[in-house]
Amino acid sequence: METSPRHQDLIKTQFTQAAEAFAERSSGRFDVLNVVDFSRVESGQTVIEVGAGTANFISLFSEVAGLTAAFDLTPAMLLVAREKHPGVELVAADGMHLPVRSGSVDLGTTAQALHHIFQPVEVLKELRRVVRPGGRVLVVDSVTTESIEEALAMNELDLLRDPSHAAFRSPSTMRVLVQAAGLSIVDEHLSVEQQRLSEWMWPGEFAEGTIEKVRRFIEERGQETGMKFVKDGEDWVFERRRLMLLAERS
Numbered sequence: 001m002e003t004s005p006r007h008q009d010l011i012k013t014q015f016t017q018a019a020e021a022f023a024e025r026s027s028g029r030f031d032v033l034n035v036v037d038f039s040r041v042e043s044g045q046t047v048i049e050v051g052a053g054t055a056n057f058i059s060l061f062s063e064v065a066g067l068t069a070a071f072d073l074t075p076a077m078l079l080v081a082r083e084k085h086p087g088v089e090l091v092a093a094d095g096m097h098l099p100v101r102s103g104s105v106d107l108g109t110t111a112q113a114l115h116h117i118f119q120p121v122e123v124l125k126e127l128r129r130v131v132r133p134g135g136r137v138l139v140v141d142s143v144t145t146e147s148i149e150e151a152l153a154m155n156e157l158d159l160l161r162d163p164s165h166a167a168f169r170s171p172s173t174m175r176v177l178v179q180a181a182g183l184s185i186v187d188e189h190l191s192v193e194q195q196r197l198s199e200w201m202w203p204g205e206f207a208e209g210t211i212e213k214v215r216r217f218i219e220e221r222g223q224e225t226g227m228k229f230v231k232d233g234e235d236w237v238f239e240r241r242r243l244m245l246l247a248e249r250s
């Protein structure tokens with residue numbers, strides 16, 4: 001199975017335009033998550049990431065892993081990754097169809113990418129295929145609350161912000177997706193951080209008209225999203241909920 005050509009185009013258009021600013025804007029966003037310890041990765045192991053973008057996440061494993069490889073649909077993101085993180089191997093590929101031998105990876109990861117994917121179980125199954133028996137899969141993504149109404153509103157907002165958005169899911173849905181791919185969850189952590197609209201949407205990365213539409217939505221319906229928007233002068237502060245799931249291939 002592969003990502004539909006239409007959705008691939010949306011992803012590539014969005015992230016080609018975003019690439020340079022994205023690397024700066026999102027650097028450091030995983031600092032509080034302590035992902036290397038959480039994933040129990042051991043010295044010299046092979047770690048890969050699907051939807052690695054500019055390699056901000058996978059490069060966190062560079063000091064401990066023997067090999068780190070970044071897989072992404074958007075070549076422009078990988079070009080930025082090459083400048084910023086030269087030690088990471090880069091491969092342009094669809095996460096549903098990885099050019100990787102079965103059972104050859106110790107830790108397969110995906111961070112902040114599943115919400116751009118309409119068939120996340122296919123990607124998770126592919127990660128399961130490439131990790132060795134006893135190997136692990138680490139999933140990190142923004143999540144909604146458990147309220148279906150809040151989830152719908154949060155997704156409506158993100159689709160305004162980014163047309164390549166597929167769906168944010170709730171923690172309970174994320175668990176079901178991981179299990180549906182044949183993986184057993186061994187640990188999880190939900191972090192709730194404060195974020196600002198001005199940090200979430202940089203003018204260089206997003207068109208002025210798009211930022212304006214998002215502002216209007218927040219003013220009119222922000223409270224429906226469960227993101228707890230609070231006005232701060234011209235800016236908005238809100239809660240970003242990020243879930244980490246560590247699962248094992250049994």
Ligand SMILES: C[S@@+](CC[C@H](N)C(=O)[O-])C[C@H]1O[C@@H](n2cnc3c(N)ncnc32)[C@H](O)[C@@H]1O
Pocket residue numbers: 003011012015026050051052053054055056057071072073074077093094095096110111112113116117
């Ligand atoms: C929000 S960025 C996350 C980048 C990086 N993981 C990070 O957190 O900094 C999402 C990335 O997923 C990639 N992507 C989306 N769908 C993909 C797919 N089916 N296969 C591979 N990459 C995909 C996009 O090209 C984009 O670079």
